[in-house]
Amino acid sequence: MNRPLANSRDTALLERARHVIPNGMWGHMATRYIAPGYPQFFSRSDGCRVWDADGNEYLDFMCAWGPNVLGYHHPQVEAAAMAQLRDVDAGNGPTEALVELAELLTGTLDHADWCMFQKNGTDATTACVTIARAGTGRRKVILARGAYHGAVPWCSPSVVGVTDEDRAHLIYFDWGNTTSLDAAVAQAGGDLAAIMLTGFRHDAGRDQEMPTTAFLRAARAHCDQAGAMLICDDVRAGFRLDVRGSWAAQGVKPDLAAYSKAIANGWPLAAIAGANSARDGAEKIFTTGSFWYGAAAMAAGLATVRILRDTDALTHTAAMGERLRTGLDQAAARHGFRLRQTGPAQMPMVLVDGDQDLRIGSALCLAALRHGIFLHPRHNMFLCAAHGPSEIDRAIEGVDAAFADIVAQGIVPA
């Protein structure tokens, strides 16, 4: 199927939006940053499928940019959230679900003795930094250059509206490079509060990298030696790679970790999971939000994490990622292209080799859209447990056809 996409409803909504929303849309979901022709508005989701505002159906490989890990509308998760909603969501205080979720996470994550909950990943990363500073009495925080830790002044990828002072105590190093990390630690001197690293390197528009055990151990050793906190920003990868935390297989334990996205299969929730080494700082700071105690998202989180812990959902998802990766490589080769597929297969980063300006990738994704496959040319994608072999094979066929389309348009390998 190579269908012309109906888009009159999307176009009309975007026209209305331009009047009442700056640029018609803001943030990472503004599709004008993907490829012209991407739908901006959606009307429905189910399992691993989404429908845009015009009713066009897609096999989805963005999974709401991460939150969908079990499939949209997972019956057990929805039932748990609905049951909680009938009793109380936002109330004068938390419910038993708060305690149960903290117990579940500390029992499941390999590094956590305690938890706190928020709404945004940025809430969690920001409070991790505050906790580290409160606990150590120091100020410097080491971050990898180009890593995404949220979208507020201290960490936003944009510096528009940001003052120099917002980042006065940040020191940057090159991800994965222990020599660069050593230099950053030396620069922090006696003022090192924390080293914060994403679960793996997943910067937009470039090859992903898994951390080596040696690199993680070097970061851990620096923190141990300095009495500083090692923070894992696992917002994007957490509860998708490994239910025990993304560094569990390597046996390196952070003092603090930030989670969000997949933790409640789409219900708005974030969490800080800390070790006892960070408890003192956590007990000293003040952090809160109007909706951080909402019980429905916690009930959804309980159901989600239990399923991830007790079923093969994540190994299945990884296997489907490998199946997709292999199939995409073969499809590309059939049309004379070579792909760079990096990082964990269940969070695919698919770049076309030599495609410096993403011209080929953008054309490919736009063509795939017309075959009913929703991809992203520059950001890592996401698989969920609802992706089965037949959906993966259909996606591969769609991308194969999309390659044929762009070749027919005269696009050749770089």
Place this chain on the structure above:
Amino acid sequence: MNRPLANSRDTALLERARHVIPNGMWGHMATRYIAPGYPQFFSRSDGCRVWDADGNEYLDFMCAWGPNVLGYHHPQVEAAAMAQLRDVDAGNGPTEALVELAELLTGTLDHADWCMFQKNGTDATTACVTIARAGTGRRKVILARGAYHGAVPWCSPSVVGVTDEDRAHLIYFDWGNTTSLDAAVAQAGGDLAAIMLTGFRHDAGRDQEMPTTAFLRAARAHCDQAGAMLICDDVRAGFRLDVRGSWAAQGVKPDLAAYSKAIANGWPLAAIAGANSARDGAEKIFTTGSFWYGAAAMAAGLATVRILRDTDALTHTAAMGERLRTGLDQAAARHGFRLRQTGPAQMPMVLVDGDQDLRIGSALCLAALRHGIFLHPRHNMFLCAAHGPSEIDRAIEGVDAAFADIVAQGIVPA
């Protein structure tokens, strides 16, 4: 009814919580900050009533600290959210609800040409500052000393874990005092980006104050003269005092306003509503969050704001606030106490005159709890549209009985 409160379930939950949550609970909902004996965990809510984890029922005057404006489980709001949930909540992009809500708000608020949406009030206040700096190219932000604008390093009421640089470009003045404001503006010199004021003065533990029109006009004039942005932090009061915005009756329009809490009757949502004067800054910045596009909360917001606009919900709530205020004054007088009740009656701040250390107020609130009335001794409270005359009268009776109890305990007016 003066009942001993069963609290075995609450005690057991708190004991479990202490193991897996720093201090057993964090943030503004940690009841150890109210009076010892307050329940920490809740199990149910309905209308203007809440039930703690042990099943004790209370007439509620905290309304989830603001989000509950129409009554917990308002049928139209819940139906709208549920219908949206069945289609899509968190997806690959927003839904039509985003556009409809932005249209509704710009059509309802007296100052707004455009909107953006978030999850926390702090998300909105933080992005307002970023937008003001981006739009003006300046850095200084003037705030009232002691005003609450959120709980992240630049504005948190606690400075633990906060660096000096986080607040390098803030200038403080005394709320409502134009001479103090003039001095702050002079101090900012050519670098003034914004003046941010709460809808009215609602600092914890002190008398509330409504802004005079002269004060608001002075702030507006300073911003006009300096080319700076006037920001109304209406997170706490917005959609509870006036559906057009809390300064609408006074005819002073902010360039930017932050909303949250009541905007979706308990569903997690925040909004920035801006004038065209602030659109340029809004179009330049990058701000986002994983769940900011969730459609269920937007559907709830649509239903909530329409009801607030089209019914007498808010005038009814204000009238119930006045009824409560009068009754509480009379109850206090009968027992020889005098109350200081300040600010808008639907957001009651009730302090006992002369009660410097809040000893009397805390004892009173604890005693009221045993009569089934949930109050707060130090923070402003909240009424909702589900409070009717019979509930208000029952609350007055309960507080009357609570006064008798504390007198019997030997507590005398200060």
